Amino acid sequence: MKKPLAIEARNLRLSFDGATGPVEILHGVDLAIEEGEIVALLGTSGSGKSSLMAVLSGLERATSGDIMVAGADFARLDEDALAMARRGRIGIVLQAFHLLPTMTALENVATPxxxxxxxxxxxRAETELQAVGLGHRLTHYPSQLSGGEQQRVALARAIAPRPTLLFADEPTGNLDGVTGEEIMDLLFARRAETGATLLIITHDPALAARCDRVVTMQDGLIAASDDGAGNPADGSVEGA
Structure with missing residues (x-):
């Protein structure tokens, strides 16, 4: 029996105005992700994976198509309603930490x-910072923290509100290998405790192998979907 869907996108298109006319980034993406599923999103630079994540997380509006995210109809909401819909539903961890330099670790997590x-x-902020190993760094500013510690703060900020969906875009891209592995272990551990659905953009095959499913993008479309061992997914992605 299939679980309810956390994300369902059909014929999703995204285009921007270019110097010579519209430039289409997403060419009609169909994607379904079940609640609690962990999905790795792979693809070469320019394949559309970051753009797809931006649309699925509500940071960009699709040009056309249907998209349901955690029970909210993102295609029909105006900007204010979309911002409200993201609150409590969605947590995002990016390659760049995006911490406010004038706020302490505790303030960076608590303020949103x-x-x-x-x-x-x-x-909530203090509890989550303790959970990622930073209980002793609550009053430190980003400039006083290492890259790995800053990403732990960013991870705590994303998870503390207990969102039903987590998005991570190359979350270890600015970290060394050992620190990156520690961050991913934390991400998977915190996700396991909260039960959130997780979508990760990564170039790391070892990280992709830890996911329930690997979705590969090419030229703005879903090119393949499998279980990480090369076995096709059972219809979780339609129209690929």
Missing amino acids: MELAGMADAQQ
Whole structure:
């Protein structure tokens, strides 16, 4: 029996205005991801994987197509409603840490939750920072933290609100190999505790192999979907 879908995209298209006319990035993507599934998104530079993640996470609006994310119809929402829909549903970890330099680790994690109206934001932030091994660095600023520690703060910020969906775009790209492995172990451990659906953009075959499914993009379309061992997925991606 199939689980409910966390993400369902049909005929998803994305284009931007170029110097000589519209440039289409996504050419009609069909993608379904079940609740709790861990999916690796692979593809060469320019294949459209980061653009697809941006649309699925609500950071970009699709030019056309249908997209349901965690029960919200992202294709029909205006900008304000889309921003509200992301709150509590979606956590994002990027290659660049995007921490506010004038805020401590605790403030970087707590402030987004405070802005979202969560009454226990400070306690949630402290608890999550302790969970990623930074209980002793709560009052430190980003400039006082190593790259690995900054990414731990970013990870805590993404997970502390307990989103149902986690997106990670090359989260170890700015880290050395050992530190990157530690961050991915943390990401998988925290996801396991929360049960969130996880979509990871990566170039690392070893990381992809840890996922339930590997989706490969090429030229703005889904080129393949398998279980990480090369076995085709059972219809989880349609129209590929």
